[in-house]
Amino acid sequence: xxxxNAISPMQVRAKIRSGEWQHNTSGVASGFVQGNIVIxxxxxxxxxxxxxxxxxxxxxxxxxxxxxxDFLLSSVGDDVDIRTDVPxxxxxxxxxxxxxxxxxxxxxxxxxxxxxxxxSFSFEEALIADGLEVRNITEGVNVPMYRTNxxxxxxxxxxxxxxxxxxxxxxxxxxxxIQICTRFPSVHGAPLxxxxxxxxxxxxxxxxxxxxxxxxxxxxxxxxxxxGVTPQVALEQAKPPLCITHSPGCMLVTDMRNxxxxxx
Amino acid sequence: xxxxNAISPMQVRAKIRSGEWQHNTSGVASGFVQGNIVIxxxxxxxxxxxxxxxxxxxxxxxxxxxxxxDFLLSSVGDDVDIRTDVPxxxxxxxxxxxxxxxxxxxxxxxxxxxxxxxxSFSFEEALIADGLEVRNITEGVNVPMYRTNxxxxxxxxxxxxxxxxxxxxxxxxxxxxIQICTRFPSVHGAPLxxxxxxxxxxxxxxxxxxxxxxxxxxxxxxxxxxxGVTPQVALEQAKPPLCITHSPGCMLVTDMRNxxxxxx
Numbered sequence: 001x002x003x004x005n006a007i008s009p010m011q012v013r014a015k016i017r018s019g020e021w022q023h024n025t026s027g028v029a030s031g032f033v034q035g036n037i038v039i040x041x042x043x044x045x046x047x048x049x050x051x052x053x054x055x056x057x058x059x060x061x062x063x064x065x066x067x068x069x070d071f072l073l074s075s076v077g078d079d080v081d082i083r084t085d086v087p088x089x090x091x092x093x094x095x096x097x098x099x100x101x102x103x104x105x106x107x108x109x110x111x112x113x114x115x116x117x118x119x120s121f122s123f124e125e126a127l128i129a130d131g132l133e134v135r136n137i138t139e140g141v142n143v144p145m146y147r148t149n150x151x152x153x154x155x156x157x158x159x160x161x162x163x164x165x166x167x168x169x170x171x172x173x174x175x176x177x178i179q180i181c182t183r184f185p186s187v188h189g190a191p192l193x194x195x196x197x198x199x200x201x202x203x204x205x206x207x208x209x210x211x212x213x214x215x216x217x218x219x220x221x222x223x224x225x226x227x228g229v230t231p232q233v234a235l236e237q238a239k240p241p242l243c244i245t246h247s248p249g250c251m252l253v254t255d256m257r258n259x260x261x262x263x264x
Numbered sequence: 265x266x267x268x269n270a271i272s273p274m275q276v277r278a279k280i281r282s283g284e285w286q287h288n289t290s291g292v293a294s295g296f297v298q299g300n301i302v303i304x305x306x307x308x309x310x311x312x313x314x315x316x317x318x319x320x321x322x323x324x325x326x327x328x329x330x331x332x333x334d335f336l337l338s339s340v341g342d343d344v345d346i347r348t349d350v351p352x353x354x355x356x357x358x359x360x361x362x363x364x365x366x367x368x369x370x371x372x373x374x375x376x377x378x379x380x381x382x383x384s385f386s387f388e389e390a391l392i393a394d395g396l397e398v399r400n401i402t403e404g405v406n407v408p409m410y411r412t413n414x415x416x417x418x419x420x421x422x423x424x425x426x427x428x429x430x431x432x433x434x435x436x437x438x439x440x441x442i443q444i445c446t447r448f449p450s451v452h453g454a455p456l457x458x459x460x461x462x463x464x465x466x467x468x469x470x471x472x473x474x475x476x477x478x479x480x481x482x483x484x485x486x487x488x489x490x491x492g493v494t495p496q497v498a499l500e501q502a503k504p505p506l507c508i509t510h511s512p513g514c515m516l517v518t519d520m521r522n523x524x525x526x527x528x
Contacts, residue, residue, distance in 0.1 A: 178442045
């Protein structure tokens, strides 16, 4: 994790664009929204937009291109060029991962639509600001994520079960976390579940399907939030001819403030 | 529980004042705040006020007399006369219960101060309005209440541990209940705890110290709220020469609307 949190979003993007910054964006430009990225051809984007509309907790859209082919996304940041301003991209064809690149200018098509989805960095910042411990940050690992049996509402070719992230907390801290996250519906909002993992289809809490396991201490319960990996799973299943996403942890740093995402 | 919920607060109070209504007020005048009552001599009232100020979750004051000796409480209801408008009162002397009466006019002193404390009826109404089940209401019993090891902050002669009420819920419903109750800090607010009863000093969830046990179904967890019995326990320990409270379930029906207690 970088500790370079005083740098502005525009400065981060400039470094990324120049190739100077190719690693993850965790902890940088604190106070500003970082987004998951999904880029799809227009014919697939409409269904994906509807999927997100139907499943706002795992798939909260905080920005998208005005028109197909637009690679400038001024609605999320003054100078954002989505072809160059993400540190690392993953390219999928027909649902299969084919490449990881730091620039997608050569792949750009005039029918591509970009979605920027809210991510847990925003609410983790709010939890920490309130004095709560976020275990994956304390332990310096990726948050553990699990496939569940909670079905998403399907839209066109997009369907699948919800993926959740997990942060262990005491019940008292979990209650406070529910209050805090309720203020942030566009970055996954309140948790979906706490306690017994099996009741949402998680067989082994110590073996997350994505990310890393974290310590659950005596007296703590696992607390589960809808996770931005959910749309990635839906995309894998839908198998669009082309799909470009950010690489895990390598997000688009926007000019939007986390505090502005709070509904109250 | 009465189903006479279309009657106005003023009509309820008129019936109580005339002696026609001497039973509990659960479910009547829906939409309006019902209050726990504590009446103390001025020399004890100051310390009790400070105790409530320090422990707002179990002891949320929604109204009090303007001056010692005032028996009219127009701030909580147009024609409220606290000597006659509660269906049943309990009288304590030196911390000991001595009498249960339906009128305290003959006991009135010009140094008595009345406190009206928010009660769980208000948030239970909000939970039910949202479609959540409140088990004690479904089962037609008093809510189960337990002594905990959560110490109140002491003030003068007033001290003691927090008493909690318990409502079992699925984790999903508990999360929603936390959100709803957060809006109502003056009627105990968000729960204090969920899950393991022992971690807050409750030895047997099936044997509440006050009220009745309720069914906890498979997949549910007990959810615990700070409870208005807390100040009664503190009063028992402090042993003021005179203390008058409402009898359990026989509350003051005010003209204040539950919805106006919502902070958002």
